[in-house]
Amino acid sequence: MSGARLIDGKAIAADVIARVTIDAAALLESTGTIPGLAVIIVGMDPASQVYVASKARIAEACGFRSLQHTLPESTSQSALSRLVQALNADPTIHGILIQLPLPRHLNTLQIIGLMLPEKDVDGLNEINAGRVALGDVERAFVPCTPAGSMVLIRSVMSDLRGLKAVVMGRSNLVGKPISSLLLAADCTVTVAHSQTVDLAEVCRQADVLVAAVGRPEIVKGDWIKPGAIVIDVGISRIPAEGINTRLVGDVAYAEAAMRASAITPVPGGVGPMTIAMLMNNTLLSAQRASAVLNK
Structure with missing residues (x-):
């Protein structure tokens, strides 16, 4: 039907995941650090639930510590803010992912802005967004x-x-x-x-x-x-x-x-590449945190 090459995202993502798994094991052996990923989902949207479960399963397969916080649709801005701040303060969590979209009564930009840039592994915080826009991808987490x-x-x-x-x-x-x-x-x-x-x-x-x-x-x-x-x-x-x-x-x-x-x-x-890069960013965050602690 076509002469176009099919770009196999599954195969390329599998290569990324394999490398992340090897590097996570090396990080654990050398520093005792286990990459930690916390996912927050507000509401019970079935598609989002399936997607979040897939992320958690792959994180565990990579050797990560995986946490999921499933909150009711009625969760208030203040309650969600407190959870984000608690994860910011938790040294065993290196990546925070907020499953979007949030319910309409919540201020998404404010919640994303609360995340520490160094734990914003989805690259949505204004600090990371600004670094990407300026071409400073070495310090940024790219979405x-x-x-x-x-x-x-x-x-x-x-x-x-x-x-x-x-x-x-x-x-x-x-x-x-x-x-x-x-x-x-x-x-x-x-x-x-x-x-x-x-x-x-x-x-x-x-x-x-x-x-x-x-x-x-x-x-x-x-x-x-x-x-x-x-x-x-x-x-x-x-x-x-x-x-x-x-x-x-x-x-x-x-x-x-x-x-x-x-x-x-x-x-x-x-x-598949979206999830693979989430794992890559979480590992990178853990590596950076470990380097700071071991200076």
Whole structure:
């Protein structure tokens, strides 16, 4: 059907997880430190529960200490703030992840801002976001989905200098940080969004196209520049034959694969890398904390 290379996020994520597991064991042997990851989830959304359980299972497989705090939907701002502050103060916890979105009555930015930057392994705190925007990725925790997306892009082409990159989406979680990462890689970056005029034509200019708008199969095959690298961050469930549903991304995969040089599938592309980079960031936090303690 296509000459496009399928970018196997599962396989690349497995390699990351394997390296993290080895390095976590080495950290334990040399310093006695066990990386600790605490996940906070507010409410009982079934999809979020499954996702959080997957993170906990992989963390334990990496040799981490994994904690999950499941709070009722009615949790107050002050109660959630106290929990975050308690985790900040706990030296056995190196990473704090707050499962988003939070219920509407909670101030998400305020809660994220309470996390210590050195424990903000999802890279959402304004300190980490600012460091990424300034190109200071050595000190930052890069948000997991953009970080994973960059690993996938570089698995196809390590030197991105001079390429034209188009990022569809301007969210704080994906669009803005991956734009900064692509700029740091010396790409010429265009950020497209709901107000972009002639979105299809903008996308056709992209040597690297990152789609992260959450609109199922909005990117058609003729939006793709021949030979482009396509990273599909979106994931949506749409009706299929009968009463079943299926998962799709923001990109019409079959059409796009006819023109792209390499493309991520949905599922099995960016998703596994997001969790792998969360483990990588948590290990990095534990390594940094151990280095400080052992100075």
